Amino acid sequence: MSDGPLTGVRVLEFGGIGPGPFCGMLLCDLGAEVVRIDRAGFEPAYTQFAHRGRLSVALDLKKPAAVEACLQLAARSDLLFEGFRPGVMERLGLGPDVALARNPKLVYGRMTGWGQEGPYAQAAGHDINYISLSGALHAIGLKEQPAPPLNLLGDFGGGALYLAFGMLAALTHARETGRGQVVDVAMTDGVASLMTTIFGRLKAGQWRDGRQANLLDGGAPFYGVYKCADGKWLSIGSLEPQFYALLREKVGATEPLFDAQHDRALWPAQRKRLEEIFATRTRDEWTALLGGSDVCFAPVLDLEEAHRHEHNAARGTFIDVGGTLMPAPAPRFSETPGRVRSPPPKTGVHTREVLRDWGVDAGVIEAALS
Helix, strand or coil: CCCCCCCCCEEEEECCCCHHHHHHHHHHHCCCEEEEEEECCCCCCCCCHHHCCCEEEEECCCCHHHHHHHHHHHCCCCEEEECCCCCHHHHHCCCHHHHHHHCCCCEEEEEECCCCCCCCCCCCCCHHHHHHHCCCHHHCECCCCECCCCCHHHHHHHHHHHHHHHHHHHHHHHHHHCCCEEEEEEHHHHHHHHCHHHHHHHHCCCCCCCCCCCCCCCCCCCEEEEECCCCCEEEEECCCHHHHHHHHHHHCCCCHHHCCCCCHHHHHHHHHHHHHHHCCCCHHHHHHHHCCCCCCEEECCCCCCHHHCHHHHHHCCEEEECCEEEECCCCCCCCCCCCCCCCCCCCCCCHHHHHHHCCCCHHHHHHHHC
């Protein structure tokens, strides 16, 4: 049986943190053979679920033989990706010009926060900075101040997902034409792309340039979160008129106050009344009443609760890998389902095996590992 739709695709990943490993996980979960080049002697300080399924090769890239081993691996790869500051791979002798000279069909992915050029290209940064420059952070949070949405939007949404998408698009081109190319992924670009609909609404006069002032940013009382009697939270998203009508019916919001759903002048009073209503029952009581209905409702689960919810359990959204529960591969395929092939490996555990099996010259292997 196939390991997934990417079975047969070979990927060379240069080890990093955060979005790089996540991109490698996405490719690996869907069947690609991903070899991760790690720094010799390095072990992550915490369990890296995103390292699962990989083959780990530990090399000292200050050694010319180790660089040559990487180039020979690149010559046998379909995709290569890295997440260092611009110029680092060139200084190591592993830049795209050198790698593509060895393998003209290679897709060479480069992911950074700011991109390969521009005034900020050489500056340090993190997710919070990239989503700031893209306008996204300004639009997220409470009226009084922005709130970082973890590092989901920049690192993983605007970075890792666009890197995986871009490299697979370039792989299709390479297989059609025989020509590889460089894929430049900037998280600032990716997040701006994710914001396309919001920018479009703003241009059309359908979005106010502020927080908690719009349908989808917590401004509308029928699209937001509410505290329950037990201190836990629930979410509602009753945007459409029929869903809003059902919400009113089920929670007893029958006052004339709620008749004009889109009268922004009434939103503060509507929210205050809904806060009072939702504070009368526990989260589980509201779940029993509203769960699975067209109100567009969900309990706000904490990280320990999520895997136990009946919907996630029924779909197998979380799986056991080597005795550890973690999110399952996504998305799902009817003909070529992906799978997690192994838990996160120890750094370098596959070094000699991979170098040998991928056909790296025996002399280069010995010099690189001496």
